[in-house]
Amino acid sequence: MAxxxxxxxxxxxxxxxxxxxxDYKRDFIIHLDALGLDDxxxxxxxxxxxxxxx
Numbered sequence: 001m002a003x004x005x006x007x008x009x010x011x012x013x014x015x016x017x018x019x020x021x022x023d024y025k026r027d028f029i030i031h032l033d034a035l036g037l038d039d040x041x042x043x044x045x046x047x048x049x050x051x052x053x054x
Contacts, residue, residue, distance in 0.1 A: 006034050011054035028052070 009031050012024045031052070032038045032045060 006031070009052040011052070 009024070009027060013020070028049060029038070032048065035048070037045060037048060
């Protein structure tokens with residue numbers, strides 16, 4: 001049986017358009033939910049966001 005691994009989000013490119021940020025934000029919220037972190041403190045979410053942004 002294959003192990004279930006949640007891949008990290010790709011790095012965000014800040015030079016892209018605002019709509020790219022909205023897409024990244026949506027994907028990040030889904031990523032937090034998949035990791036079971038959607039209801040964790042903001043500090044932990046910020047850490048995950050910064051780690052994924054590169």
